[in-house]
Amino acid sequence: MISEKGLWSRLWLRLLFTGPTLFAFATVMIVPFLYGIYLTFTNWDGISTTSTMVGFENYAHVWKDAVFWKSFYLTLKYVVISVALVNVVAFLLAYFLSSGLRGQSFFRAGFFIPNLVGGIVLGFVWQFIFSNVLVSIGQKSGIALFGTSWLAEPDKAFFALIIVTVWQYAGYMMVIYVAGLMNVPKDIMEAASIDGATAFRKLRTMILPLMVPSFIVCVFLSLQRTFMVYDLNLTLTKGGPFKSTEMVSMHVYEKAFLSRDYGVGQAEALVLFLLVAGITLLQVYFSKKLEVEA
Amino acid sequence: MKRLKASMEWSKFIVLLVGLIAFVFPFILLIVNSFKENKAITASPLSLPASFNLANYESAFTKMNYVSGFTNTVIITVLSVLLISVLAAMTAHFFVRNQSKFNQYTFFLMVAAMIIPFQAIMIPLVKVYGNLHLLDNKWSLIYMYLGFGSPLAVFIYHGFVKSIPAELEEAAMIDGCTRTQTFFRIVFPVLAPTSVTIAILNVLWIWNDFLLPSLVLTSSEQRTLPLSTFYFYGTYTVDYGPLMAGLLLTILPVLIVYLFAQKFIIQGVMQGSIK
Numbered sequence: 142m143i144s145e146k147g148l149w150s151r152l153w154l155r156l157l158f159t160g161p162t163l164f165a166f167a168t169v170m171i172v173p174f175l176y177g178i179y180l181t182f183t184n185w186d187g188i189s190t191t192s193t194m195v196g197f198e199n200y201a202h203v204w205k206d207a208v209f210w211k212s213f214y215l216t217l218k219y220v221v222i223s224v225a226l227v228n229v230v231a232f233l234l235a236y237f238l239s240s241g242l243r244g245q246s247f248f249r250a251g252f253f254i255p256n257l258v259g260g261i262v263l264g265f266v267w268q269f270i271f272s273n274v275l276v277s278i279g280q281k282s283g284i285a286l287f288g289t290s291w292l293a294e295p296d297k298a299f300f301a302l303i304i305v306t307v308w309q310y311a312g313y314m315m316v317i318y319v320a321g322l323m324n325v326p327k328d329i330m331e332a333a334s335i336d337g338a339t340a341f342r343k344l345r346t347m348i349l350p351l352m353v354p355s356f357i358v359c360v361f362l363s364l365q366r367t368f369m370v371y372d373l374n375l376t377l378t379k380g381g382p383f384k385s386t387e388m389v390s391m392h393v394y395e396k397a398f399l400s401r402d403y404g405v406g407q408a409e410a411l412v413l414f415l416l417v418a419g420i421t422l423l424q425v426y427f428s429k430k431l432e433v434e435a
Numbered sequence: 436m437k438r439l440k441a442s443m444e445w446s447k448f449i450v451l452l453v454g455l456i457a458f459v460f461p462f463i464l465l466i467v468n469s470f471k472e473n474k475a476i477t478a479s480p481l482s483l484p485a486s487f488n489l490a491n492y493e494s495a496f497t498k499m500n501y502v503s504g505f506t507n508t509v510i511i512t513v514l515s516v517l518l519i520s521v522l523a524a525m526t527a528h529f530f531v532r533n534q535s536k537f538n539q540y541t542f543f544l545m546v547a548a549m550i551i552p553f554q555a556i557m558i559p560l561v562k563v564y565g566n567l568h569l570l571d572n573k574w575s576l577i578y579m580y581l582g583f584g585s586p587l588a589v590f591i592y593h594g595f596v597k598s599i600p601a602e603l604e605e606a607a608m609i610d611g612c613t614r615t616q617t618f619f620r621i622v623f624p625v626l627a628p629t630s631v632t633i634a635i636l637n638v639l640w641i642w643n644d645f646l647l648p649s650l651v652l653t654s655s656e657q658r659t660l661p662l663s664t665f666y667f668y669g670t671y672t673v674d675y676g677p678l679m680a681g682l683l684l685t686i687l688p689v690l691i692v693y694l695f696a697q698k699f700i701i702q703g704v705m706q707g708s709i710k
Binding site: 155158159162166172174176180234237238240242244248250253257258259262269270277308312313316319358359365369371372375390393397398403406407410413414417418421 | 444447448451454455458459461462464465468476477478479480481518522523525526528529530533538541544545548550551552553554555556557558559560562563578579581582583585586589614615618639642643644645646661664665668675678679682685686689690693697698700701704705708
């Protein structure tokens with residue numbers, strides 16, 4: 142009897158402590174994820190209650206969908222350039238803003254501001270800047286670079302997207318790098334100064350190697366966010382001009398919800414998941430190898 | 436030598452100041468133009484407003500249905516963040532104190548699932564919850580935020596619960612507390628700094644989220660602020676004045692909170708990254 146009571150109260154405790162989160166986690170993430178895998182083998186159109194199994198037909202469509210691969214390639218290009226720029230700018234900001242400069246916490250707070258605002262609003266604000274403010278400056282001053290809207294030309298629209306991304310995330314990553322820089326042991330740095338090491342040498346041979354964990358976190362975060370860019374893409378360029386800046390996440394959305402090609406859309410989403418998972422795991426694996434002990 | 440150092444300091448300061456101004460310039464532009472008339476905005480977006488005209492704000496406020504958007508966003512954000520913080524802390528605590536194989540695997544599954552991008556889930560999510568008639572409803576959205584937010588929260592709490600000595604809880608149990616009482620009276624208060632971090636990370640995400648609410652909430656009364664901004668902008672594309680005011684109205688609540696809690700927010704993001 143006692144053990145049974147114990148069993149019941151143990152079960153009740155488990156349900157109370159882990160039940161709600163695990164149930165929500167399972168029904169919101171795991172079930173739809175698995176069901177999504179099933180959906181890729183059907184030809185569901187989003188309306189009808191029945192759908193038939195079509196085997197790997199959807200994946201064959203993905204393979205042949207030139208627009209998907211074009212937007213995937215474009216996303217890769219965007220991810221590589223913006224992750225590199227975001228992290229370089231963020232690290233430089235963090236480096237200068239943790240050297241004991243006056244007002245450094247004020248500066249940090251200022252550079253962080255874009256992260257308070259969602260991609261939707263940021264996209265609209267910058268759309269106004271690119272298509273009105275810069276054009277107006279260009280016409281008044283005669284600077285040809287700003288004469289026409291950047292958002293009207295494919296190449297420039299792409300770089301507009303990158304500029305806004307760097308502006309948006311640099312402050313966030315800066316905060317993480319500042320945390321990393323504060324963990325660099327002071328005594329080692331002092332010893333290096335006494336031995337006559339220059340600032341650049343200290344940066345190259347001591348700070349950078351000790352900062353590898355921060356780099357792993359920041360590159361991981363910026364990879365995840367840039368790969369899945371949607372809000373900013375939607376409001377800054379709408380994928381235009383002529384779909385030239387349509388990133389893969391937007392493509393999947395349109396495939397499923399606008400073209401009502403749910404099977405193919407979901408298959409593309411899964412292909413995307415596999416590629417992103419592969420890339421991020423590889424990144425973490427290889428950068429873990431660079432880690433050193435302080 | 437000392438003088439050289441001081442002038443280096445100054446030049447660094449000035450470079451950073453210029454950088455900062457360039458950084459916040461988009462917001463300054465927004466403020467300046469939100470007081471101007473359409474014509475003035477398109478003619479010279481950089482000039483200062485001729486008068487302090489609040490007409491744009493009035494029209495944005497009513498056309499966006501600001502009050503309803505704001506209320507929805509507050510309800511959704513506050514409830515989601517509260518649920519995530521309390522429930523994830525309980526789960527993490529249970530996982531740490533009951534190290535069974537099952538718990539370890541479940542924890543691992545939660546951490547591993549963090550790599551799944553939302554785009555890989557959204558289509559089946561809409562189908563499943565649509566079939567169950569659970570869409571267009573803020574309570575479903577809050578429930579979904581709990582599901583999507585709990586893995587990271589459990590992960591972060593897990594690391595901190597481990598650092599709480601088990602003796603502390605044992606002492607409370609000997610004094611007659613039940614497990615639940617021990618958690619709420621001893622463990623959860625000790626975890627308060629971590630809870631602040633988790634709350635900040637989740638508020639930043641949920642307050643500004645667009646894609647999930649746009650899929651879940653279809654009727655206009657249910658809209659959150661990012662959604663009403665989006666639809667407002669889509670409908671009144673040429674009315675620049677009200678648009679600027681509308682964007683500013685969306686940003687304003689966050690900016691005000693940031694002004695007061697800026698130190699905690701930056702610290703929260705720092706803590707979240709170190710885990």
